[in-house]
Amino acid sequence: MRFETPTSVDQAVALLAADPEARVLAGGTDLLVRLRAGQVAPSVIIDIKRISEMTVISQEDGGWRIGAAVPSAEMNEHAALKADWPGVVEAADLIGSTQIQGRATLAGNLCNASPAADSVPAMVVAGALARIAGPNGTRDVAVQDIPSGVGKTSLGKGELVTSIYLPPKPAHSGDAYLRFIPRSEMDIAVVGCGVAVALDDQGKISAARVALGAVAPTVILSQSCADTLIGTTGDDAALDALAAAATAEAKPIDDKRGTIAFRKDVAGVLAKRAAKIAIARAKGEA
Amino acid sequence: MPKDEYQSRDFKVVGTRPIRPDGIDKVTGKARYGADITAPGMLWGAILRSPHAHARIRGIDTSKARAIKGVKAVITRDDFTYQPEDSDMADILDNCMAGETARYDGHAVAAVAATSKSIARAALAAIEVDYEVLPHVTDVDEAMKPGAPVIESGRQQENVPKGYSENVTGRSQYGHGDPEEGFKQADLVIKRSFKTAATHQGYIEPHACLATLGSDGQGDLWVCTQGHYMVRNVCAGVLGLDAGQLRVTASEIGGGFGGKTHVWMEPTALMLARKSGKPVKLMMSRDEVFRATGPTASSSVDVKIGMTKDGKITGAAATYRLQAGAYPGGIAFLSAMCGFAPYDLENVRTEGFEVMTNRPKAAAYRAPGAPMGAYPVESVIDELCQKLDLDPLDARLKNAAREGTKSSYGPTYPAIGLEATLKAAQSHPHWTAPLGPNQGRGVACGFWFNFGGDTCVSLMVNPDGTVSLSEGNPDIGGSRASMSMMAAEELGVPLDQVRTIIADTASLGQNEVTDGSRVTFAVGLATIKAARHAVEIMKERAAMTWGIDPEAVDWRDGAAHPAGPNAGKFPPMTIKEIAAIASNTGGPIAGHHEVNAEGAGVSFATHMVDTEVDPETGAVKVLRYTVFQDAGKAVHPDYVEGQFQGGAAQGIGWAINEEYIYGDDGRLQNAGFLDYRIPVASDLPMIEPVILEIPNPGHPYGVRGVGETSIVPPLAAIANSVSRAAGVRLTSLPMSPPKVLAALKAE
Amino acid sequence: MSRIHVTTTINNDETDYLCETDETLLDVLRDHLDLTGSKEGCGSGDCGACTVVVDGRLVCSCLMLAAEAEGRTIETIEGMAGGDALHPLQQKFLEHAALQCGICTPGILVAAKNLLERNPNPSEEEVRYWLAGNLCRCTGYDKIIRAVMDTAANTRGAA
Incomplete structure (x- = not known):
């Protein structure tokens, strides 16, 4: 097993394209666990943390570009980013312990393609784009189009995600992400839910996005959930309708972390609670 | 028992709180802990483990592993040529290295020693084991039924009644009086069935040792254990060595809680050392700790208690069925002894069944058997109090065992501290503090023998x-x-x-x-x-x-x-x-x-806990926790408090989240700290320890053991708290959110 | 197999070592450099017993390849005391009896020190969440939290 430390995206792409058994190392919080368990045996590990453009958070066209090697702790310490997209930052902040925060990245969380990835529903409702570099150049793809199944991505040969772009925060908008775990920390989401809303001048919800995690092989961006909110003030009736829609949209499995019935119920509960926070943020109340 | 040991005195050092010498x-x-030591020329050991819950081992081909450069020894059961006559030793040997049959997921089948960790790993991967997979059973109630897959034939004791599977290896009975007569005198009789999941001690330090053993039978072993004399005696007994030729040194120990009172792999390290002629360091991974060392037993229990309107228990009976894992033994008899031990009862009968299953051999875990002994009893007492509108502390005081009480398991108590803990609980501000919506307060008592x-x-x-x-x-x-x-x-x-x-x-x-x-x-x-x-x-x-x-x-x-x-x-x-x-x-x-x-004084505790239940998700939050326990005399109060707090925290984990989860394939699904959820710092409140000192007549300073009793009451205290908060009686541990939510929705 | 040569700074000392690609920083600290104060409790980032600081950030050294450490600055428990003078957190852990078996203690001390450097006035809740990745099975955390809070209060008082 070789260890490579490219200093440019082009070098990384060349290394990745040259070897189908190569693996990209960002924070390593998933990769090293798999290595240790013998689940993966790459021929080469490509550490992207020496590529300077991938280690920074920068403002771009009113939005934010977050390098693929930026650890979530750095996002949490970035006041301006947090002010614009608190839901995304909070979701990233939920990934593992303080120690994991020092290493784990948004791009890694996305490309690991776990159904339970905390940051993914939050990024999806924020309308985040993943920038992909590959042998044929660079392209931007909606975050929800990256995971294609449990542990699988739509990335082609030689491609890697180099950054995540969070668009400009719309006026009178807010986002939130909540997950359910059995403990208060250190668990994988049993259910996750991201909600983003924008309000019109009358305080009615003019746009909404709702995404559910850990209730299907990949994240669910639910139009039926969003429709329950759009045109309403986010009143109790709308929230109850949202909860019912989220429960209906969830297609979970029974496993060691939860039952189908529990996950469907809690998807509704979290949707309602996350929506309340997102609406309050849109109103500038939180 | 020397009753005159205790003498009252004014202490100068005992009872103070100096900084510990280590x-x-x-x-x-x-x-230096188990894994922190090296030796010149040392090799790294590693163990291959069965992926099957139950399988006949038809053959093991180690030739490819032996051919790897840097591999210095490969051993299987065939290398253990000494066959212990003692059946306990024979079982330990078989558990350390499977013979004809792999009895559980994680059972050792071969081991290697090599010049590096990675070569050792590669050698394990090169060993080919030919398994014939057999039917398995991992549930205690299923394992008792006639026709269940039998783990090992011929191990059933004569005291087991007819009609059970051979997996039921032993039955014990305790008590006095006639519960059926007692129930007739009661104003209310409640009978319920309970289940508790298997939980692991969860010590943070995995097992580790460093072994040398020469062809002359002289050896040295450095090991993290709760008893290096036991390790010496067992290794000598299993390998046919003279105990005097084997010197065992205990490392610093990174937690044990009973789990390090057994031998799981040390004979393997010694055998690798003998075969290779080199020192061998052998360490378990966390996965191995969960799969191959003993958790405590899961349990299935029926309890029936009768009470009068004024809170007197008139009759009490319980049947405990505990899984012992892949070898005979078990601790149901301890559950049966401990369950009603806090109470002065005229009519009490208990029985315990020890049951083999395709799980790792169950091990001691802090007051083994007592937590699952107390949980069903204390739950039913709480429910009786609720339905008869009685104060749960008053009712317990009314029935409390005291000096001269004939205990439910036989002996008559000398001076004991149960009443003192109950009275301290009654007068503590926690007992009368207001509760908010969806919150409940639970109390429970617990007992442990001490030794x-x-x-x-x-x-x-x-x-x-x-x-x-x-x-x-x-x-x-x-x-x-x-x-x-x-x-x-x-x-x-x-x-x-x-x-x-x-x-x-x-x-x-x-x-x-x-x-x-x-x-x-x-x-x-x-x-x-x-x-x-x-x-x-x-x-x-x-x-x-x-x-x-x-x-x-x-x-x-x-x-x-x-x-x-x-x-x-x-x-x-x-x-x-x-x-x-x-x-x-x-x-x-x-x-x-x-x-x-002799003369270890028994000890009692009363725990009080407030929880809040999220009615929409079933999540339980522990808000406040107070431990009242008799220490006899607290020699170093800081560490007595630490035992109270640590036992409570482990009990909280057991009550709410911890469990061994097996798939239909008989494999353990959560062999790691991610999904075997021990409490983290943000899960817990401060745990207030209240030390009572009722001197133990059998110790010069009045000391009683304090380490174990603290894990006995929490299961029921939390169950009672959650049941009161949720308005529905929970009867299965852990009270994980899906279970609590399902119970709430069923109401 | 050719090994990777890594030069790094550990507890203020320039250190170099050879490692294989699949060796973790924890493997190298413990097996090559005899810095056994960092413990392996799980090997999967779930227990925090191997916690070290890399370039100012807490990481689980079991979840970092040794090869990644090139040019980095690493602090371990062995660097916490200054000669024979204990760090205030170490002293408070002793005074509060904040350890029983002590296996989690190095990781918790390293994590707590990093917290107090970032936040000299943490609430109990902040301490509990910051340390949620450091499992302790003995203490129920009570005395650990008190020791950290007391250290913070003392340090503020002295400042």
């Missing part, structure tokens, strides 16, 4: 008058501090004049493992007696110097004094002065004491 090493990273056992202590008075104390029990939570304190107390010297070490097996006589909360009691007792022995010698030396009778010498404040005016007028001789001239007065001065300590 503290600096432990806060600077210098302390004494074989103990040796040696106390040396050094030429400069300082004191070296050798004991033979690994220090699992501050016992070197408490031994030094008791020695200093007895000798009348400053604490910093005493240093306590844990001797290896060649340096001190036999010592029982660190179990049964025995160390502060039994090793403390032997320490006090060893100090008294040394004092007697020092009194003789002073008498000789003064030319008076030793009977005319008193010992106080670390010095010999003439006993009175008639003894003569001499200035006191300090320990330092006596030590300085010891060579001229008869030679070095040392005291020692060897004993099978």
Whole structure:
């Protein structure tokens, strides 16, 4: 097993394209666990943390570009980013312990393609784009189009995600992400839910996005959930309708972390609670 | 039992809170635990484990592994040529290295020693095992049914009634009176069934050892264990060695809670060392700890209790079915003994069934059997109190065992502290603090026997008058501090004049493992007696110097004094002065004491907990927790409090989230700290410890063991709290959110 | 197999070592450099016993390849005390009896020190969440939290 430390995206792409058994190392919080368990045996590990453009958070066209090697702790310490997209930052902040925060990245969380990835529903409702570099150049793809199944991505040969772009925060908008775990920390989401809303001048919800995690092989961006909110003030009736829609949209499995019935119920509960926070943020109340 | 051991006195050192002597090493990273030692030429060992819950091993081909460069030894069961006659030893051998059959997911089938960890891993991957997968059973109730897959035939004891699978290996019965008559006198009788999941001790340090063993049968073993004498005796018994030729040294130990009172892999390390001719370091991964070392038993229990309107229990009965795992043994008999032990009952009967399953051999876990003994009983008592509108502390006080009570398991109690804990609970502000919506308060009592056992202590008075104390029990939570304190107390010297070490097996006589909360009691007792022995010698030396009778010498404040005016007028001789001239007065001065300590006082606790249940998700949050427990005498109150708090925290984990989860394939699905969810710092509130001191008549200072009782009440205390908060009785542990939410929705 | 040569700074000392690609920083600290104060409790980032600081950030050294450490600055428990003077946190852990078996203690001390450097006035809740990745099975955390809070209060008082 070789260890490579490219200093440019082009070098990384060349290394990745040259070897189908190569693996990209960002924070390593998933990769090293798999290595240790013998689940993966790459021929080469490509550490992207020496590529300077991938280690920074920068403002771009009113939005934010977050390098693929930026650890979530750095996002949490970035006041301006947090002010614009608190839901995304909070979701990233939920990934593992303080120690994991020092290493784990948004791009890694996305490309690991776990159904339970905390940051993914939050990024999806924020309308985040993943920038992909590959042998044929660079392209931007909606975050929800990256995971294609449990542990699988739509990335082609030689491609890697180099950054995540969070668009400009719309006026009178807010986002939130909540997950359910059995403990208060250190668990994988049993259910996750991201909600983003924008309000019109009358305080009615003019746009909404709702995404559910850990209730299907990949994240669910639910139009039926969003429709329950759009045109309403986010009143109790709308929230109850949202909860019912989220429960209906969830297609979970029974496993060691939860039952189908529990996950469907809690998807509704979290949707309602996350929506309340997102609406309050849109109103500038939180 | 020596009832006259306890004597009231004013303590100078005992009861204070000095800094522990091993503290600096432990806060600077210098302390050496099981995996922290190396030896010249050392090899790395690794163990191959069965992926099947139950399989016949048709053959093992190790040729490819042996061919890998750097592989120095590959062993299977065939290499263990000595066959122990003793059935317990034979079972331990079979558990360490499977013979014809792999009995559980994680059962060792082969092992290697190599020049690096990665070569050892590669060698494991190159071993080919031909398995014939057999039907398996991992559930205790299923395993009892006739027709269930049988783990091992021919192990059933004669006391098991007909109609059960051979997996039921033993049955025990306790009690007195006639519960059926008792139920007739009751105003309300409740019968319920309960389940608890298997939980692991969850010590943070995985098992680790470093072994050497020559062809002459001489060996050395460095190991993290709760009992290095036990490790020596078992390894010798399993491998056919002479115990005297095997020296075992206990490392610092990173938690045990009963799980390190057993041997899981040390004979394997010794065999690898013998085959390779090199020292071998063998460490378990966390996955191996969960799959191959013993959790405690899961349980299935029926309880029936009758109570009068004014809270008197008139009849009580319980049946406990506990899974013992892949080998005979089990602790259902302890559940059956402990369940009703806090109460003074006229009519009580319990029975316990020990059941083999395709799981790792169940191990001791802090008061083994007692938590699942108490949980169903305390739950039903709480429900009776709810339905009869009784105060749950009053009702328990009404039935509380006290001095002279004939216990439900047989003996009559001497002075005990249950009432004191209940009264302390009643008068504590926690009991009357207001509760918010969706919140509930639960209380429960718990009992543990405590234990004494074989103990040796040696106390040396050094030429400069300082004191070296050798004991033979690994220090699992501050016992070197408490031994030094008791020695200093007895000798009348400053604490910093005493240093306590844990001797290896060649340096001190036999010592029982660190179990049964025995160390502060039994090793403390032997320490006090060893100090008294040394004092007697020092009194003789002073008498000789003064030319008076030793009977005319008193010992106080670390010095010999003439006993009175008639003894003569001499200035006191300090320990330092006596030590300085010891060579001229008869030679070095040392005291020692060897004993099978009896008189360990039983201990009781009452726990009180507030929880809040999220009615929409079933999540349980622990808001406030108070422990009331009798310590007899708290030698070092900080570490007594630590035992109270730690036991409560483990009980909270057991009650709410911890469980072994098996798939239909019989494989353990959560062999890691991610999905085996022990409490993290943000899960818990402060845990308030309230120490009661009702002296144990069987110890000179009144000490009782404190380590285990604290895990007995939490399961029921939390279940009672959650049941009151949720308005529905929860009868299955853990009370994980899906279970609680399902119960709420069923209401 | 050719090994990777890594030069790094550990506890203020320039250190170099050879490692294989699949060796973790924890493997190298413990097996090659004899810095056994960092413990392996799980090997999967779930227990925190191997916690070290890399370039100012807490990481689980079991979840970092040794090869990644090139040019980095690493602090371990062995570097916490200054000579024979204990760090205030170490002293408070002793005074509060905030350890029983002590296996989690190095990781918790390293994590707590990093917290107090970032936040000298943490609430109890902040301490509990910051340390949620450091499992302790003995203490129920009570005395650990008190020791950290007391250290913070003392340090503020002295400042």
